[in-house]
Amino acid sequence: xxxxxxxxxxxxxxVIRAAAKGEIMSGPTLSDVANAAGVSYATADxxxxxxxxxxxxxxxxxxxxxxxxxxVRNVAAANLSRKRVYRLAFLIPxxxxxxxxxxxxxxxxxxxxxxxxxxxxxxxxxxAFSVDALRDCIEKLTGNDYDGVAIVGLQSDxxxxxxxxxxxxxxxxxxxxxxxxxxxxxxxxxxxNNVAGRTAARxxxxxxxxxxxxxxxxxxxxxxxxHAERLRGFCEVMAADFPQLCVLDPILTKDDPxxxxxxxxxxLRSDAPLTAFYNVGAGNVGLIGAxxxxxxxxxxxxxxxxxxxxxxxxxQALLDGHIDVVIDQRADVEVNRAFANLRALxxxxxxxxxxxxxPTIYVRDNVPADLLNDKTEALPx
Amino acid sequence: xxxxxxxxxxxxxxVIRAAAKGEIMSGPTLSDVANAAGVSYATADxxxxxxxxxxxxxxxxxxxxxxxxxxVRNVAAANLSRKRVYRLAFLIPxxxxxxxxxxxxxxxxxxxxxxxxxxxxxxxxxxAFSVDALRDCIEKLTGNDYDGVAIVGLQSDxxxxxxxxxxxxxxxxxxxxxxxxxxxxxxxxxxxNNVAGRTAARxxxxxxxxxxxxxxxxxxxxxxxxHAERLRGFCEVMAADFPQLCVLDPILTKDDPxxxxxxxxxxLRSDAPLTAFYNVGAGNVGLIGAxxxxxxxxxxxxxxxxxxxxxxxxxQALLDGHIDVVIDQRADVEVNRAFANLRALxxxxxxxxxxxxxPTIYVRDNVPADLLNDKTEALPx
DNA sequence: CTGAAAGCGCTTACAG
DNA sequence: CTGAAAGCGCTTACAG
Numbered sequence: 097x098x099x100x101x102x103x104x105x106x107x108x109x110x111v112i113r114a115a116a117k118g119e120i121m122s123g124p125t126l127s128d129v130a131n132a133a134g135v136s137y138a139t140a141d142x143x144x145x146x147x148x149x150x151x152x153x154x155x156x157x158x159x160x161x162x163x164x165x166x167x168v169r170n171v172a173a174a175n176l177s178r179k180r181v182y183r184l185a186f187l188i189p190x191x192x193x194x195x196x197x198x199x200x201x202x203x204x205x206x207x208x209x210x211x212x213x214x215x216x217x218x219x220x221x222x223x224a225f226s227v228d229a230l231r232d233c234i235e236k237l238t239g240n241d242y243d244g245v246a247i248v249g250l251q252s253d254x255x256x257x258x259x260x261x262x263x264x265x266x267x268x269x270x271x272x273x274x275x276x277x278x279x280x281x282x283x284x285x286x287x288x289n290n291v292a293g294r295t296a297a298r299x300x301x302x303x304x305x306x307x308x309x310x311x312x313x314x315x316x317x318x319x320x321x322x323h324a325e326r327l328r329g330f331c332e333v334m335a336a337d338f339p340q341l342c343v344l345d346p347i348l349t350k351d352d353p354x355x356x357x358x359x360x361x362x363x364l365r366s367d368a369p370l371t372a373f374y375n376v377g378a379g380n381v382g383l384i385g386a387x388x389x390x391x392x393x394x395x396x397x398x399x400x401x402x403x404x405x406x407x408x409x410x411x412q413a414l415l416d417g418h419i420d421v422v423i424d425q426r427a428d429v430e431v432n433r434a435f436a437n438l439r440a441l442x443x444x445x446x447x448x449x450x451x452x453x454x455p456t457i458y459v460r461d462n463v464p465a466d467l468l469n470d471k472t473e474a475l476p477x
Numbered sequence: 478x479x480x481x482x483x484x485x486x487x488x489x490x491x492v493i494r495a496a497a498k499g500e501i502m503s504g505p506t507l508s509d510v511a512n513a514a515g516v517s518y519a520t521a522d523x524x525x526x527x528x529x530x531x532x533x534x535x536x537x538x539x540x541x542x543x544x545x546x547x548x549v550r551n552v553a554a555a556n557l558s559r560k561r562v563y564r565l566a567f568l569i570p571x572x573x574x575x576x577x578x579x580x581x582x583x584x585x586x587x588x589x590x591x592x593x594x595x596x597x598x599x600x601x602x603x604x605a606f607s608v609d610a611l612r613d614c615i616e617k618l619t620g621n622d623y624d625g626v627a628i629v630g631l632q633s634d635x636x637x638x639x640x641x642x643x644x645x646x647x648x649x650x651x652x653x654x655x656x657x658x659x660x661x662x663x664x665x666x667x668x669x670n671n672v673a674g675r676t677a678a679r680x681x682x683x684x685x686x687x688x689x690x691x692x693x694x695x696x697x698x699x700x701x702x703x704h705a706e707r708l709r710g711f712c713e714v715m716a717a718d719f720p721q722l723c724v725l726d727p728i729l730t731k732d733d734p735x736x737x738x739x740x741x742x743x744x745l746r747s748d749a750p751l752t753a754f755y756n757v758g759a760g761n762v763g764l765i766g767a768x769x770x771x772x773x774x775x776x777x778x779x780x781x782x783x784x785x786x787x788x789x790x791x792x793q794a795l796l797d798g799h800i801d802v803v804i805d806q807r808a809d810v811e812v813n814r815a816f817a818n819l820r821a822l823x824x825x826x827x828x829x830x831x832x833x834x835x836p837t838i839y840v841r842d843n844v845p846a847d848l849l850n851d852k853t854e855a856l857p858x
Numbered sequence: 859c860t861g862a863a864a865g866c867g868c869t870t871a872c873a874g
Numbered sequence: 875c876t877g878a879a880a881g882c883g884c885t886t887a888c889a890g
Binding site for chain 1: 882883884885886
């Protein structure tokens with residue numbers, strides 16, 4: 097009912113009711129606060145920004161005035177005055193992974209749009225899945241005078257100290273796509289991978305319509321947190337709700353397209369026919385290549401296939417009917433949100449209310465027409 | 478390749494490459510422009526804001542200087558100076574529809590957060606599906622001094638003139654959830670309902686795993702554009718890819734829960750057993766009530782059921798396994814975006830790059846835990 | 859520890 | 875048609 101307080105009803109047009117926010121149009125300013133507190137402008141400013149060198153007595157008076165007047169500082173004016181520049185950095189895995197190509201692309205686009213608002217961004221690439229490299233990089237960041245950084249993280253306590261140091265310098269740190277240790281970042285922008293895996297299981301289960309079946313799973317590596325979580329979610333739901341489906345142990349692929357190609361081809365030829373594939377990792381070019389080859393035989397019964405991340409080749413496979421579902425984390429949405437969070441944090445504002453990120457489920461019929469021409473991962477050989 | 482231009486590479490840490498945006502940190506200011514053009518500050522301002530009363534010669538000089546220097550005005554400073562207040566309004570259908578309760582709730586939340594930035598919002602309720610009421614309301618809006626309005630629209634040329642008048646006064650108008658006539662609004666925030674319907678069809682088709690079946694559809698009214706589009710999308714995919722499934726003509730429900738309850742109950746008892754339900758409209762409390770009743774018989778074979786909009790009761794039914802899929806438009810995301818668009822438009826900025834809105838697909842396993850306690854539509858009787 | 863003053867980039871009367 | 879000046883709400887030297 098709290099929102100009722102915000103409303104004042106009035107008649108606008110016939111059947112219509114209008115709710116108007118109260119008259120907060122011009123709140124109190126710093127000078128109002130200073131006056132009320134009986135101190136100077138500068139002193140009021142000092143206590144508000146904790147610049148120190150203020151008598152406790154003055155601090156108290158100002159705090160009281162702020163409280164009483166409900167003062168809230170005008171961030172835009174502050175930034176104007178300070179000639180604020182937001183120096184942001186994104187730490188993302190190096191390489192040609194199609195998903196991170198999308199991330200990169202969106203970062204650059206957004207940065208371009210935001211340059212007008214004095215935000216500056218650097219993309220820093222770290223070799224993937226290496227705690228050592230990531231730690232080194234975070235250490236090198238310290239003292240580099242960033243205002244905020246978004247990091248595609250790893251779970252390792254080796255990262256804790258460097259992250260603590262970074263934050264101690266006043267740098268806002270958030271996890272992106274793959275989280276950092278919880279207590280060492282201010283926010284996480286990414287999907288819940290356990291939920292993603294569970295969703296994959298539900299759809300795969302549905303596709304069997306009560307029949308029995310055998311499912312082959314694939315993963316890059318089980319110590320990659322997102323892969324492990326997806327797989328776990330998948331197995332949980334299968335065990336609970338689809339006992340007639342048998343989930344085989346994952347084939348570990350290191351996300352290598354060539355390896356996936358061969359593994360998939362072999363799986364398709366196995367005697368006991370498989371009814372579904374689920375790859376929690378990357379390297380889908382290989383998996384798709386093998387399925388596409390098999391699809392040339394018109395009599396072939398293709399397994400129900402679920403993969404992650406919508407990129408050029410997975411989209412095409414969806415349209416061709418060679419795979420059935422792509423579970424995607426929207427790179428564009430994530431990047432948007434990372435910027436919004438970082439800016440709010442840097443401004444010292446509270447995080448804007450943001451809808452939780454849901455994995456997007458793509459089937460043949462809802463893939464966006466405008467999918468960028470990703471530089472696709474090439475399938476060697 | 479355009480983005481390469483934005484980058485300058487430098488070594489940051491070992492394997493790492495950094496891409497830094499150019500030195501746009503402090504672009505030219507209005508006074509730079511005025512100097513370059515050889516006119517006064519005030520004159521430069523006049524031409525930039527088209528305030529008139531400027532010699533053509535001055536206009537030319539200023540335009541040239543702007544071009545040459547790449548001047549772009551600092552919106553924050555302008556707003557500060559002008560003591561800008563954003564007066565926004567949302568026109569949404571009246572009533573207790575659970576989906577619009579969510580919309581309302583998010584509008585209020587966001588407004589609350591944005592009051593600090595001097596945005597003021599009014600929610601205006603119009604009786605649903607009535608072109609006349611909507612037209613009247615838009616007319617009454619004119620002259621009310623709004624900066625921007627978001628309207629849950631209808632398709633009717635009766636709306637065109639009022640909308641044109643409104644925009645002629647400098648009011649930014651966008652369509653929300655259901656679009657307005659294309660040329661009479663600046664943007665549309667909502668999902669593609671044809672795609673939503675196609676997606677429903679794909680999932681329903683998948684759930685039959687090649688078996689034949691009979692599908693009962695429900696719609697509020699076929700002259701509601703979103704309903705019609707969903708149904709059309711659904712039928713298109715069914716016809717093309719699932720010829721073994723028979724789609725019955727829709728039962729028209731006026732979104733009335735009681736009616737839906739009875740219609741669903743009857744359908745569940747029909748001689749030829751139905752294998753799936755798809756309701757493109759609202760009133761799901763009724764549909765779910767009937768299914769839940771049927772589910773009491775443990776031998777009952779429930780049809781595969783797809784409905785729209787995740788609200789308290791549809792979420793519960795999903796968790797109970799009484800329905801299978803909910804296709805949702807994220808009210809929170811839509812509201813967020815409506816605000817962002819409106820503010821950009823009011824500021825005369827270009828629309829921020831925004832990811833297209835995808836219908837979110839919920840199954841039992843990915844419903845958010847934190848779903849608000851919607852005031853649920855009550856099922857009378 | 860405190861205050862008066864200039865300035866951030868713009869807009870808005872006001873006086874020519 | 876044009877310009878000088880004050881002011882938006884804040885921060886930052888600078889001088890006590």
